[in-house]
Amino acid sequence: MKEISKTYDHEKVEKALYAKWEKAGYFKPEINPDGEPFTIIMPPPNANGSLHVGHAVFVTLEDIMTRYARLQGKAALWLPGADHAGFETQSVFEKKLEKEGRSRFKMPREQLYEETLKFTLENKEIMEGQLRRLGASCDWSREKFTLDPAIIKIIYKTFVKLYEDGLAYRDVRPVNWCTKHQTSLSELEVKYEEQTDPLYYIKYKVESRKSEVESHIIVATVRPETIFGDTAIAVNPNDKRFVELVGSRAQIPLTDIEIPIIADDMVDPKFGTGVVKITPAHDPNDFEAGRRHNLETREVIDQYGRLNDKTGPFAGLKILESRRQVVEAMEKKGLIEKIDQNYVHSVGKCYKCGTVIEPRILPQWFIAMDKKGKKSGKNLAKDAITVVKNKEVSFVTPKFEKIFNHWMKNIRDWNISRQIVWGIRLPVWYKKSKFVISNEVEKSQGRQDPRALLEPPTGGLAMAQDDKSVYVGIEPPKDIENWEQDADVFDTWFSSGQWPFAALKAEETRNKKQETNDFDKFYPTAVMETGWDILFFWVARMIMLGIYITDEVPFKNVYLHGLVRDKDRMKMSKSKGNVINPLGVSDEYGADAVRMALVFGTSAGNDAVISEEKIRGMRNFSNKIWNASRFVILRVTEGDLQTGQIGAIRTDDLTIDSKDLTAADKKIIQSHTEIIEYVSHKLDKYQFNQAGEDLYEYFWHTFCDDYIEIAKTQLDDDKTAETTKKILIKILSESLVLLHPFMPFVTEAVWQELRQVYTKLPDSVMIAKWPRK
Ligand SMILES: [Zn+2]
Missing domain, CATH: 3.40.50.620 (HUPs)
Incomplete structure (x- = not known):
C-alpha cells in the first residue's frame, strides 16, 4: 500500500513547493x-x-x-x-x-x-x-x-x-508646505480634519471718508498671527453695509501699515462680519485675490513655521505661540472685539506627520489636469x-x-x-547666472543668492528668466557646465x-x-x-x-x-495591539489558511475582517482537504496501480458509464458540475468570496461528509467499487484545480501524492486544465 503522511504539515511543504514552481518556470506567461x-x-x-x-x-x-x-x-x-x-x-x-x-x-x-x-x-x-x-x-x-x-x-x-505639449509648466503658486518635512505636497497628500478653534474678531482702524462711518471695522479670523502679511481688507461689492468704505484705507493692528479696502466677489457677506483680511502669502484664495487686485505678497512666516522679521517683536516665534502673544498684545490695546471659542473649521494637515499645512508661495512644476495639449x-x-x-x-x-x-x-x-x-530628479536645468528667484519669492522672502537655494536638501526655488534659460530634456544639456539642475x-x-x-x-x-x-x-x-x-x-x-x-x-x-479589520471590525493599529502580521500567521497556520481567511466574507470594495480564529478555521480546512485526499488515495491504490490502473480499470480513461451509477454517484456528479459552473462564473465576475465560500461548503460537506461516507460502503462492494474509485479520482482531482487559486500549497501537495496513483495528471496542479462541466 502507498505511504502518505497522516497529517498535513504546511511548514514542510510550502517553501519547497514555491521554489519548485519558480524553478520550473510556471510563473512565466510562456508556460x-x-x-x-x-x-x-x-x-x-x-x-x-x-x-x-x-x-x-x-x-x-x-x-x-x-x-x-x-x-x-x-x-x-x-x-x-x-x-x-x-x-x-x-x-x-x-x-x-x-x-x-x-x-x-x-x-x-x-x-x-x-x-x-x-x-x-x-x-x-x-x-x-x-x-x-x-x-x-x-x-x-x-x-x-x-x-x-x-x-x-x-x-x-x-x-x-x-x-x-504645454501641460507641464513652472509657476509661482501657493503650495501645501509641511514645515516638519520641508517639502510641498500635492492636494491629495493633505488630510483635512474638522477642528474647533477660536475665531477672533479684530478691530482695524479705518480712515473713513464720511463721518457717519465708524472709526474701525471688524475682521473675523482664525489666524491673527498673519495680520502682518495682510495687504488688503476686502468686502463683497454688493454688501451695502460697507460700500462706502471701498477705496479707503485701513491700518493693520499693532503696526502703522496702511492697506487698501477693496471689493471682491469672493467675500461671503455672511461669514464673520462680512469683512475679511487678504493675506496673499498665506492663503491660496487670498493669493488669487491678490493677483486680481495686483496686491503685494508679503510673507511673514518662514519655511520652518516661525514668524519672520517682518513681524517686529514676534519674530522667531512658532505659529501657535505667536498667535497667543499677538492676541494678548491686541487685547491689551483693546483691539479684540470678541472671541468665538467654538468656531468649527477644516484644517489641512500633512498626511504623514499631522503637522498643520502652511500655504506658501513657491515656484514649482505643475501638470495641467484640465487643459488641451497644444501639440x-x-x-x-x-x-x-x-x-x-x-x-x-x-x-x-x-x-x-x-x-x-x-x-x-x-x-x-x-x-x-x-x-x-x-x-527621480527633475530633468530640468536652468542656465547659470540666468536663473532668478521669482519676483514674488524674492520680494516676500528677501532672498539674495538664488544659488544658495539650489543647495540640497531643500529644493529648487529658481525660475528661469525666459524660455532660453530653461532646458528640459531626457539627456542633460551638452554644455552642462553652464547649467544647474533643478534640485x-x-x-x-x-x-x-x-x-x-x-x-x-x-x-x-x-x-x-x-x-x-x-x-x-x-x-x-x-x-x-x-x-x-x-x-x-x-x-x-x-x-x-x-x-x-x-x-x-x-x-x-x-x-x-477595502481595509482589513479585526473581528470587532476595528481598524488594525499597533497602539490597539490588534495587528495581524501575515507572515507570522502564515508560519503558524500556513499561507493557504491566511489567504482563504482573507477571501472569506470579503466582497469587492468592502473591508475584510480577519482574526486568528478565522485563520485557524481555514487551517482546519487545509487539514480536511489533506485527510479526505489521503483516504481517497489510499483506497484507490488497493489494486494494480503501479501500471497506472485503478483496480481493473485504466486510470487514463475516467469516462464513467452512467448505467453503473448509484443515486449517490449521480448526486455528487450533478453537484460537481454545478460547482464548476458556479465558481467559474463567480471568478469571471470578480466575486472571489462567493466562489471561495461555496467551494469550501461543497468540498467539506457535499464531497467529504456526504459522498465519501457513502463511498466507503460502495468501495466494499465489488459491483460499485470500480466506478466509485473513478468518481473519487475525478472529483478530487478537479476539486484540487478549483481550489488551487485560493489554496495553492495544499492542493499542490495533494496533487503530487495523487499523481503517483493516477499518472495521467499533469506535473503540477498549477498547469492543469480548468475543469469543464
Ligand atoms: Zn509632514
Missing part, C-alpha cells in the same frame, strides 16, 4: 505560449518596510486571478515590482535617522541618496521574500523597480512630452472621464465610478515638485502613475535581444487591483497618463479592495 494574454501589473509595494495584512489582501486576490487565468490556458503575466515611494520612504528613513540622532538636513545630497537607496534595496529584498512566502505566482524574471534606469528614461520622456490636443482629465463613461475602463464596484467622476470633474493642477532628495524630485505618484506601460516597455528595452514584445502583447492589462484609498493617488493618474502616452487605457477593469 501557455499560445494562450490569450492576461496581465496584472502588481501595485508595487513601497520598499520601506515589511508587508502588512493589507498587502496580503492584494497578493491573495491578484494571485487568485492569475492562477485562474493560467489554469484556463491563458498566457498569464503578473508583473511584480517595487516602488521607491519617494516621500513615503523618505519619511520612514527620516524617523530612522532621528532615532540615530541624525538629520537629513545635515547630510550632503549624495550621501542621503545613497543611504536611502541601501535602506530601500534591503527592504525590497525582504519584501520579495515575503511575497514568495504568501504564494504570489508572479513572474520574477520581469520584476521592475521604479528607479531602474529604463524606467527613469520612460518617466523623463513623458515629462518632456508634457512640457512640449497632442489631449486633455488629461477629460480623456480619463470619457474612457470610464464608455466602459473602456470598468469599475467592479459601481460606487467608485461615481466617486472617480466627481473627483475628476473638480480636479486641480498637480504639483509634482518635491523638495526632497529621494526620488527637486518628482512626486512619486508621477512615476507610479505610469507604471503599467512603463513596466512593460522597460522589459522590452531590457530584453531586446530576446525580442520579447511585452508592451504589444500584454498592454492594455486586464485588471488593476488595489486598495480603494489610492483611487485618486494612483488609479486615476494611471488612467490619465496611460491614455496620454499610449492612446489606450492601461487596464480594462478596476477592482478595489
Whole structure:
C-alpha cells in the first residue's frame, strides 16, 4: 500500500513547493505560449518596510486571478515590482535617522541618496521574500523597480512630452508646505480634519471718508498671527453695509501699515462680519485675490513655521505661540472685539506627520489636469472621464465610478515638485547666472543668492528668466557646465502613475535581444487591483497618463479592495495591539489558511475582517482537504496501480458509464458540475468570496461528509467499487484545480501524492486544465 503522511504539515511543504514552481518556470506567461494574454501589473509595494495584512489582501486576490487565468490556458503575466515611494520612504528613513540622532538636513545630497537607496534595496529584498512566502505566482524574471534606469528614461520622456505639449509648466503658486518635512505636497497628500478653534474678531482702524462711518471695522479670523502679511481688507461689492468704505484705507493692528479696502466677489457677506483680511502669502484664495487686485505678497512666516522679521517683536516665534502673544498684545490695546471659542473649521494637515499645512508661495512644476495639449490636443482629465463613461475602463464596484467622476470633474493642477532628495530628479536645468528667484519669492522672502537655494536638501526655488534659460530634456544639456539642475524630485505618484506601460516597455528595452514584445502583447492589462484609498493617488493618474502616452487605457477593469479589520471590525493599529502580521500567521497556520481567511466574507470594495480564529478555521480546512485526499488515495491504490490502473480499470480513461451509477454517484456528479459552473462564473465576475465560500461548503460537506461516507460502503462492494474509485479520482482531482487559486500549497501537495496513483495528471496542479462541466 502507498505511504502518505497522516497529517498535513504546511511548514514542510510550502517553501519547497514555491521554489519548485519558480524553478520550473510556471510563473512565466510562456508556460501557455499560445494562450490569450492576461496581465496584472502588481501595485508595487513601497520598499520601506515589511508587508502588512493589507498587502496580503492584494497578493491573495491578484494571485487568485492569475492562477485562474493560467489554469484556463491563458498566457498569464503578473508583473511584480517595487516602488521607491519617494516621500513615503523618505519619511520612514527620516524617523530612522532621528532615532540615530541624525538629520537629513545635515547630510550632503549624495550621501542621503545613497543611504536611502541601501535602506530601500534591503527592504525590497525582504519584501520579495515575503511575497514568495504568501504564494504570489508572479513572474520574477520581469520584476521592475521604479528607479531602474529604463524606467527613469520612460518617466523623463513623458515629462518632456508634457512640457512640449504645454501641460507641464513652472509657476509661482501657493503650495501645501509641511514645515516638519520641508517639502510641498500635492492636494491629495493633505488630510483635512474638522477642528474647533477660536475665531477672533479684530478691530482695524479705518480712515473713513464720511463721518457717519465708524472709526474701525471688524475682521473675523482664525489666524491673527498673519495680520502682518495682510495687504488688503476686502468686502463683497454688493454688501451695502460697507460700500462706502471701498477705496479707503485701513491700518493693520499693532503696526502703522496702511492697506487698501477693496471689493471682491469672493467675500461671503455672511461669514464673520462680512469683512475679511487678504493675506496673499498665506492663503491660496487670498493669493488669487491678490493677483486680481495686483496686491503685494508679503510673507511673514518662514519655511520652518516661525514668524519672520517682518513681524517686529514676534519674530522667531512658532505659529501657535505667536498667535497667543499677538492676541494678548491686541487685547491689551483693546483691539479684540470678541472671541468665538467654538468656531468649527477644516484644517489641512500633512498626511504623514499631522503637522498643520502652511500655504506658501513657491515656484514649482505643475501638470495641467484640465487643459488641451497644444501639440497632442489631449486633455488629461477629460480623456480619463470619457474612457470610464464608455466602459473602456470598468469599475467592479459601481460606487467608485461615481466617486472617480466627481473627483475628476473638480480636479486641480498637480504639483509634482518635491523638495526632497529621494526620488527621480527633475530633468530640468536652468542656465547659470540666468536663473532668478521669482519676483514674488524674492520680494516676500528677501532672498539674495538664488544659488544658495539650489543647495540640497531643500529644493529648487529658481525660475528661469525666459524660455532660453530653461532646458528640459531626457539627456542633460551638452554644455552642462553652464547649467544647474533643478534640485527637486518628482512626486512619486508621477512615476507610479505610469507604471503599467512603463513596466512593460522597460522589459522590452531590457530584453531586446530576446525580442520579447511585452508592451504589444500584454498592454492594455486586464485588471488593476488595489486598495480603494489610492483611487485618486494612483488609479486615476494611471488612467490619465496611460491614455496620454499610449492612446489606450492601461487596464480594462478596476477592482478595489477595502481595509482589513479585526473581528470587532476595528481598524488594525499597533497602539490597539490588534495587528495581524501575515507572515507570522502564515508560519503558524500556513499561507493557504491566511489567504482563504482573507477571501472569506470579503466582497469587492468592502473591508475584510480577519482574526486568528478565522485563520485557524481555514487551517482546519487545509487539514480536511489533506485527510479526505489521503483516504481517497489510499483506497484507490488497493489494486494494480503501479501500471497506472485503478483496480481493473485504466486510470487514463475516467469516462464513467452512467448505467453503473448509484443515486449517490449521480448526486455528487450533478453537484460537481454545478460547482464548476458556479465558481467559474463567480471568478469571471470578480466575486472571489462567493466562489471561495461555496467551494469550501461543497468540498467539506457535499464531497467529504456526504459522498465519501457513502463511498466507503460502495468501495466494499465489488459491483460499485470500480466506478466509485473513478468518481473519487475525478472529483478530487478537479476539486484540487478549483481550489488551487485560493489554496495553492495544499492542493499542490495533494496533487503530487495523487499523481503517483493516477499518472495521467499533469506535473503540477498549477498547469492543469480548468475543469469543464
Ligand atoms: Zn509632514
